Amino acid sequence: MKSPSDAGDTEECGDPFQWDTREDCDVRQILDRIADKWSLLVIALLDGRTLRFTELKRTIDGVSQRMLTVTLRQLERDGLVKRTVHPVVPPRVDYELTPLGMSLHDTIQALVTWTETHQSEVAAARTSYDARADSELTNAP
Amino acid sequence: MKSPSDAGDTEECGDPFQWDTREDCDVRQILDRIADKWSLLVIALLDGRTLRFTELKRTIDGVSQRMLTVTLRQLERDGLVKRTVHPVVPPRVDYELTPLGMSLHDTIQALVTWTETHQSEVAAARTSYDARADSELTNAP
DNA sequence: CTGTATCCTTCTCGATACTG
DNA sequence: CAGTATCGAGAAGGATACAG
Numbered sequence: 001m002k003s004p005s006d007a008g009d010t011e012e013c014g015d016p017f018q019w020d021t022r023e024d025c026d027v028r029q030i031l032d033r034i035a036d037k038w039s040l041l042v043i044a045l046l047d048g049r050t051l052r053f054t055e056l057k058r059t060i061d062g063v064s065q066r067m068l069t070v071t072l073r074q075l076e077r078d079g080l081v082k083r084t085v086h087p088v089v090p091p092r093v094d095y096e097l098t099p100l101g102m103s104l105h106d107t108i109q110a111l112v113t114w115t116e117t118h119q120s121e122v123a124a125a126r127t128s129y130d131a132r133a134d135s136e137l138t139n140a141p
Numbered sequence: 142m143k144s145p146s147d148a149g150d151t152e153e154c155g156d157p158f159q160w161d162t163r164e165d166c167d168v169r170q171i172l173d174r175i176a177d178k179w180s181l182l183v184i185a186l187l188d189g190r191t192l193r194f195t196e197l198k199r200t201i202d203g204v205s206q207r208m209l210t211v212t213l214r215q216l217e218r219d220g221l222v223k224r225t226v227h228p229v230v231p232p233r234v235d236y237e238l239t240p241l242g243m244s245l246h247d248t249i250q251a252l253v254t255w256t257e258t259h260q261s262e263v264a265a266a267r268t269s270y271d272a273r274a275d276s277e278l279t280n281a282p
Numbered sequence: 283c284t285g286t287a288t289c290c291t292t293c294t295c296g297a298t299a300c301t302g
Numbered sequence: 303c304a305g306t307a308t309c310g311a312g313a314a315g316g317a318t319a320c321a322g
Contacts, residue, residue, distance in 0.1 A: 023203035026260045031253065035176045053284055062164035064316050069285065079266025090283040091322080100262055107255045110248045112172065119167045121241055125220025194304055205296050210305065231303040232302080 033078060034104065038063055038071040043080065043101060043108050050096040080104060174219060175245065179204055179212040184221065184242060184249045191237040221245060 022028065033039065041060050045051065051059070057068050072095060075081040080101035086092040097105060163169065174180065182201050186192065192200070198209050213236060216222040221242035227233040238246060 077270040129218040
C-alpha cells in the first residue's frame, strides 16, 4: 500500500517492508524535515490563514527568533509555506501555506489531534512504566 | 523559564488556534517525542507485526545501536510499543505495537504516504528556491 | 518589524568497549 | 543476541547585537 513507485522515481523502494528506510532516500530527508518540532507547529498554526512573523513568534511559546527564521526558510524552500514581503515601513512579512502545505496540514493536524486525544493514555503509560522501573530498582539492586 | 505567567490562564487546548503551543503543555511534550526521526520509522515498521531488535536495527539504515535502544525505551514508556523478553539463549526480544501504538500508526503512515506522494514536488520546490537564491547572489545588489 | 551575524552553551548522537 | 556504560565530536539551539 505504500509503494512509492508511482512518481516515476528511481528509488528502489518497492519492498513494502523496506520502503524508504535508507538514509540517502529522499523520503527520509523530507520526513526528517517535516517531523521537526517547530515545523510541525508552524504548519499546524497556519491553518487557512496568514500570519506575520511576530504573530507566529508570539503564538509559539518557547521558539527563538533564530529558530523561527530558520524553520520558516526551510518550509519556504520546501514549497510548503509562501513568504510575502510588503515593501512598507515598518516591514511586514506574511506567511501562509501553499497548496502543497495545505495538503500536508491535514496530516499534521491528524497527528496533533491524536496527541490531544490520547495524551492521558500516554501520561498513564509513563507513570506506570516509571513505577515499574522504580520497583525493579528497589527489588533487584 | 517555564512559567508562562498564566495567572488566570486556563488549560484550554480546545481552542483551534491556540491549542497547545505552550511549552509546558502535555501535548507539546508528546508531540516532540513522536515527531522524532527514529520513533517515526520504528512505528511505521512495526505495522501489524513483531520484530526483533536486530531486525529493526538492520532494517532502519543508519540507526546506531544506542539510538535504537533509546528510541524503543521511550516508545515502550509511552505505551506505544510492547517489549517481550524471551528467557532463552541467545536472548530474544520482540517488539510490537500496543493498541495505542496501532492507533498512532495510522496517522504516522499517513505522514509517510504524504511524503512519498509529494517528494517530487518538494524536490522541485527546493531546486526552484535554490536557483532563485543563486541568481539573487549573482545579481550583486 | 524582520531579519542576519556571531558567540557560546547544551545536548544529541555515534563509536567503542564490555556484560548477561 | 541484546543490551549497558562511557566519552568525545559536532550539531542544534539560545542570547545578544546590529542592520535594512
